[in-house]
Amino acid sequence: MALFSNAAVLLGKELRTEYRSRELLTTTVVFILVVVVLFSFTFDPSAGESRRFGPGLLWLSFLFAASLMLQPCFLREQNNDTLSALRLSVRDPFAIFLAKLSANTLFLLLTEVLMLPIFAVLYNVHILAVFPQLVLVLFLGSLGVAIPGTAFSAISAQARMRELMLPLLLLPLLTPVLLASTEATGGLLEEHPGLRVDWLGFLAGFDVVFLTALWLFGEYLLEE
């Protein structure tokens, strides 16, 4: 399929440029670290309290970090008008979105997984036993952030005040992702951890709805 081979080639390009500069990953990791540390001053991070507030603050910091990390996604393509070159080259413009949202999901997931051990130590929660399940929650949640996030990055690149516009467009829309991910993560950090399949299913549903919308409307997002 031309769509997937095109997307794979483009994903390779995204990964290669990020590997060269490591701009996105380093700044995002540091940003989340700062937020997580600052949050610890707002309550007493003992084991019990952390279980109550930890998942929420973790996901809030991920959401804020994502709304910053996704900024350059389409802005970069404007610098040399490379977006036009991509549009002229790919047969299905959805390939551009597929590559970018895969890269963004991957970057988000990487920073989150890097942050987990630090979060666990700072907030006295145990994550080792439930690590694979946590990664599954992180994956579905990050996908939910990255799909509308990538789409809106193409929208905000067209607007003035774009640095503020992207969070304003994205964050209210992500209410369901925040709720579902926080609940699912909370379930795993309990004293008797349990995988919240209902919330995971909900996250998967969210991902499917917006992936379909992006597939249907993606080409219009790239118009000039």
Place this chain on the structure above:
Amino acid sequence: MTAPAFTPTGIRFENIEKRYGSLYALRRVRLEIRAGESVAFAGRNGSGKTTLLRIAARLVRASSGQLDFLTSGGEPADFATQTGFVAHATMVYDELTAEENLLLFAKLQGIADSSARAAALLDEVGLSERRKSLVRTFSRGMRQRVAIARALLNEPSILLLDEPATGLDPEGITWLANTLRRMRDAGRTILMSLHGESEVSALATRAVRLDAGFVAADTQTGANLHSILTFAGA
């Protein structure tokens, strides 16, 4: 030189209009360009040259009117037309090397032997030695060479060039003129926007002057060609 792997193609603008709000970038543009012609578009900044080229590249959709590609016999073409586009911007990634850029776009376009094609084009634009260098480290002239190489990847039958001589030194302009002459002589159709006369404009077999979105003049004879090109430069 590679053998012509393209079908000579003309292009027809049928009452093309482009509005931005109520501002007309193009107004009732009717032009028929036959396969193999080299057309220079002249006109002030904002006269619609760039918009016309971007519509021909199908990057911008016209507000109204129709765009047709024509066979060498002048019939509407039913085959997928390959256009090559060189814009103001380089349309290549600064963070990738020249070779990586060409490979990326070759693969996206589904070109069979992409590495051979990239190598051949790097050779043609004279960048073989610097192929492993990041485009970021290139001079403006070298970037323009990469941009032109990218536009040639798919063996375009129609070349669309938006002020291709921008940023080129005299040596680069000579090189560009020679490259375009080879393209023209091989039967490719060329549409280019130009500022004033140069070695590049000497290639044109036809000149069109745009004024506020209208076609203000259109000629194929030498003396008038000269006057259209210099008028716009003034």
Place this chain on the structure above:
Amino acid sequence: MLKSTVKAIGLFVLIAITAYLAFYYAPIEKSMGVIQKIFYLHVSSALTSFLAFGICFYANLRYVFTRQQKADWLGVSAAEVGLAFIVVVLITGPIWAKPVWGIWWTWDARLTLTFVLGLLYISYLLLRSMIEEPEKRALFSALFGIFAFLDVPLVYFSIRWWRTQHPQPVILGGPGSGLEPRMRVSYLLMWGALTGLLILLLSARYRLEALRASVEDLRREAEVR
């Protein structure tokens, strides 16, 4: 002009009648007392705002596929009018909640949905003000509007699930469950009156947007000359 004045007066009378009915015809609710009367306005406004956002979604889709300016005008008008009704919901909600629940605000599923909905359409209007060129503004805001509307059921269900797992004040009966007939008549009339108001506001706002567009056109043309 005269016609719209007549319509406005007619609507005013209709709303006055429904208000009278709500207060004097419909019986007083047993457990909540007189304060329940605000529900007639509260619930009807909420339903009307959803209708407005539905119209906005339709206009957004229509713009993306047909690129008619008119669809863009309808979209922005519906979003603004819908927001006005949302404001009514968000003001009447706490006025009702304070005496009944003892608190101004609770993160109840319906209230929260309304709030998030309001935020989404504020973003929609903000985005419009941040894109200069009319065609781009219309297209990109329409695309955002489509995404935002798809989010509505997801927001609603996520909050409902989330709420059912946490303790919350019990909503007494909730409107719609076994309504007394006179109450039902009052509800329906109020909703009808507000829908009429929606249509009136929408058409006024639409005309304004059309005028604005032609002013913008004239101004640009003057600049070019």
